Amino acid sequence: MSNRTFTMIKPDATSKGYTGAILDQIIKAGFSVKAMKWIKLSEEQAGLFYDIHRERPFFGELVDFMSSGPIVAAILEKENAVADFRELIGATNPANAAEGTIRKRFAASIGENAVHGSDSDENAVIEGDFFFSKLERF
Numbered sequence: 001m002s003n004r005t006f007t008m009i010k011p012d013a014t015s016k017g018y019t020g021a022i023l024d025q026i027i028k029a030g031f032s033v034k035a036m037k038w039i040k041l042s043e044e045q046a047g048l049f050y051d052i053h054r055e056r057p058f059f060g061e062l063v064d065f066m067s068s069g070p071i072v073a074a075i076l077e078k079e080n081a082v083a084d085f086r087e088l089i090g091a092t093n094p095a096n097a098a099e100g101t102i103r104k105r106f107a108a109s110i111g112e113n114a115v116h117g118s119d120s121d122e123n124a125v126i127e128g129d130f131f132f133s134k135l136e137r138f
C-alpha cells in the first residue's frame with residue numbers, strides 16, 4: 001500500500017476563494033503536502049490528464065472546465081492516502097457526498113466538483129508525475 005495520493009483543487013473552487021479552506025481541511029485530516037503548485041492548464045494539457053475519459057460524453061465539458069482557470073495541484077502523504085483522501089472528499093457527485101466532506105461543503109455539481117483525488121496507488125503516481133519533476137517533490 002502506498003502512502004501518497006494526488007489532488008487538484010479545481011477552477012470552481014479556486015475562483016470562489018475556497019482554496020485556503022480546502023487546504024486547511026486536508027491538513028487537519030492528517031495529510032502532509034509533499035509537492036504543490038498553482039497552475040492553469042491548457043485545453044491540451046487538461047485533455048491529456050483526463051485522457052482515460054476521452055470517449056465519455058462529458059469529456060469536452062471536463063476539458064473546458066479544467067482549463068477555464070487556475071488549479072492547485074498537490075501530492076499528499078498519509079498512511080492509506082488514496083482511500084482516506086477519497087473518503088475525505090466524498091462522492092464524485094456532491095449530491096451523493098457525505099455531510100462534512102469537501103465536495104459536500106464546496107462543490108456545486110458532478111462536473112464542477114471542487115477537487116480531484118486519485119482512485120488508485122498506480123494512478124496517484126501517474127498523476128503526480130504529470131505535474132511534478134523530482135526537484136519539485138519532497
Ligand code: CMP
Pocket residue numbers: 053058061062092110111112113115116117
Ligand atoms: P474527477 O474525480 O476529477 O475525475 C473525472 C471527472 O469527470 C470527475 O471528477 C468529474 O468532475 C467529471 N465527471 C464525471 N462524471 C461526469 C458527468 N456525468 N458529467 C460531467 N462531468 C463528469
